Amino acid sequence: MLHVDKPTAEDFKTLSAFRADFCVSIYLEATPHSQDSDATRIALKNAVRQARLQLEEGGYDADRRNAALASIEALDGDYDFWRLQANSLAVLATADELRTFRLANHLTDTVQVADRYHLKPLLRAITFSHNAYVLALSQKEVRLVELFADLPAVEISVDGLPPRSADAVDKSTPEGRDNDDGIHNAEHQNKLMEKYAAEIDAALRPVLKGGDTPLILAATGRLAPVYRAANTYSGLLPDGIEDSPDRIGDAELAQAARPMLEAFHQAQIAEMGALFETRAGQSRTTTDLSDAARAATFGAVEILLVDLDVEKHGTIDEDTGAVSFAAAAAASSYDLIDEIAGRALATGARVLSVRADDIPGDGALAAILRYPL
Numbered sequence: 001m002l003h004v005d006k007p008t009a010e011d012f013k014t015l016s017a018f019r020a021d022f023c024v025s026i027y028l029e030a031t032p033h034s035q036d037s038d039a040t041r042i043a044l045k046n047a048v049r050q051a052r053l054q055l056e057e058g059g060y061d062a063d064r065r066n067a068a069l070a071s072i073e074a075l076d077g078d079y080d081f082w083r084l085q086a087n088s089l090a091v092l093a094t095a096d097e098l099r100t101f102r103l104a105n106h107l108t109d110t111v112q113v114a115d116r117y118h119l120k121p122l123l124r125a126i127t128f129s130h131n132a133y134v135l136a137l138s139q140k141e142v143r144l145v146e147l148f149a150d151l152p153a154v155e156i157s158v159d160g161l162p163p164r165s166a167d168a169v170d171k172s173t174p175e176g177r178d179n180d181d182g183i184h185n186a187e188h189q190n191k192l193m194e195k196y197a198a199e200i201d202a203a204l205r206p207v208l209k210g211g212d213t214p215l216i217l218a219a220t221g222r223l224a225p226v227y228r229a230a231n232t233y234s235g236l237l238p239d240g241i242e243d244s245p246d247r248i249g250d251a252e253l254a255q256a257a258r259p260m261l262e263a264f265h266q267a268q269i270a271e272m273g274a275l276f277e278t279r280a281g282q283s284r285t286t287t288d289l290s291d292a293a294r295a296a297t298f299g300a301v302e303i304l305l306v307d308l309d310v311e312k313h314g315t316i317d318e319d320t321g322a323v324s325f326a327a328a329a330a331a332s333s334y335d336l337i338d339e340i341a342g343r344a345l346a347t348g349a350r351v352l353s354v355r356a357d358d359i360p361g362d363g364a365l366a367a368i369l370r371y372p373l
Contacts, residue, residue: 004086004131005101007122009345015092015099015117016342022060022331024051024068025118026091027107032151037082040089047091047111048072054113058331064095071098087130087149092117104130104148108309114334123341123353124308128268129213132261134253135204136245137219137227142200144207145250147261153254160203162196193222197230208233214264216257218245237264269358272303276360276368283372287361289336290323295369296340297321299347303368304340308353310364312336316343337365 007015026047030040048069055065072093075081081100088107092099103125112118133156134145141163144156208215215233217224218241228236241256248256279285286292293316295301313333314325321343326333341351344367360366 004104006103006125007101009126012119012122012126012342013345015119015122016339017346019116020094020096021064022055022058022068022094022113022115023117024055024072024091024093025110025112025114026051026072026089026093027110027118027121028089028091029106029109030085030087030089030102032085032087034083034085037085040085041076041082043109044072044075044089044091047109050111051113054111054331058113060331061095067095068093068098075100088121090122101125112329112335113331116334116339118335118338120306120308120311120335120338120341120353123306123351127352127354128265129261132214132216132257133208134216134218134241134257135200135227136253137200137217137223138244138246139196139223140246143245144204145253147254147257149258153250155250156207158203158207160199162199162203190222190226193226194230197223197227200227201230201232204233208235211235214261216240216260218243218253218256220244237261239263269352269354272305272352272368273358273360275303276305276366279368280360284369285360285367286369286373287359287363287366289340289364291373292365292367293323293336293340293343294321295367295373296343296347296349300369300371300373301344301347301349301367302370304344304349304351304365305354305359305367306337306341306351306365307356307359307363309356310337312364316340340365 028040028043028047031037052069072091086102086104088103088105090101090103101122105124107121131146131148134147136143136145142161144158145153146156147153212235215236217227217236219227220242224240237260239260241253245253276285286295289312292301298321312335313329314323314336315333316323316336316339323336345351
């Protein structure tokens with residue numbers, strides 16, 4: 001079963017600002033199939049060995065490093081934890097705390113030790129949803145289906161959903177009624193349909209509240225615009241499935257919805273690219289890592305796009321944003337792109353983790369600035 005602990009932007013800000021004598025950051029490929037979790041458990045044991053070597057090389061206090069590693073090793077005996085997994089696993093630990101995130105996106109195995117957490121892999125989960133909801137809506141029934149990138153769709157139980165629209169909605173104007181009666185009947189049907197849509201929206205609020213998971217509407221006829229008018233969830237996508245959900249199952253709904261989700265993500269990236277080109281003519285962009293570090297430090301970054309797969313190690317001055325590059329990864333340094341992303345988020349920037357081909361300028365990052373540097 002897929003179980004996702006999706007980090008929020010606030011989680012990222014809090015973790016990015018955290019400092020300790022050492023922080024262990026582990027990211028592993030995982031599986032939502034509990035019967036196949038042994039490979040991830042073995043990978044976690046190997047990651048602990050790598051972390052131990054890095055901690056020993058860093059000369060950290062033996063008792064504190066043993067405490068951190070012991071808390072990670074204790075996960076191996078947590079049956080409930082391994083029973084519910086996702087496609088990737090993040091483990092963040094110090095001598096005093098342990099945090100885990102089970103993620104829908106696929107991440108590359110990595111182990112890092114520094115005085116702060118390595119968080120860039122979490123950015124992809126924050127940037128784009130790897131799941132979505134489909135609201136299958138007709139006059140006969142309504143159901144909420146959750147879809148994932150590479151797993152079967154699952155119907156979500158929602159308390160309070162009306163079982164079907166009022167019978168009057170399906171009835172035509174009876175023969176023998178005059179025109180005024182026909183108009184009144186149509187108005188009555190519209191009101192019943194609006195009431196039906198409002199009841200559905202109210203029932204969905206506790207499920208969708210506080211989230212940003214995209215919602216895709218599958219409906220035909222008058223119900224589609226009526227529901228869109230009643231909807232209060234900001235994540236409802238403008239495009240929907242224009243086919244009656246009465247005729248297609250959950251798997252077919254998910255198959256139709258996945259291209260819409262991908263198109264939505266690509267549209268966001270294209271929008272950022274167009275804005276970058278516009279701001280470039282105003283001297284309000286940079287693809288230079290040192291300039292981006294300085295801009296992020298002083299709150300000048302409005303939007304930041306970063307390459308998830310690129311790492312540049314070193315340090316950034318807390319006050320000036322000046323960059324010192326390191327020859328190789330070490331406990332005395334950290335991923336510079338990771339740190340720039342954290343500083344940008346802390347000052348209200350929007351940060352997106354994207355593919356290399358989606359970054360303007362072909363660099364490791366691209367920043368759109370609030371004002372010229």
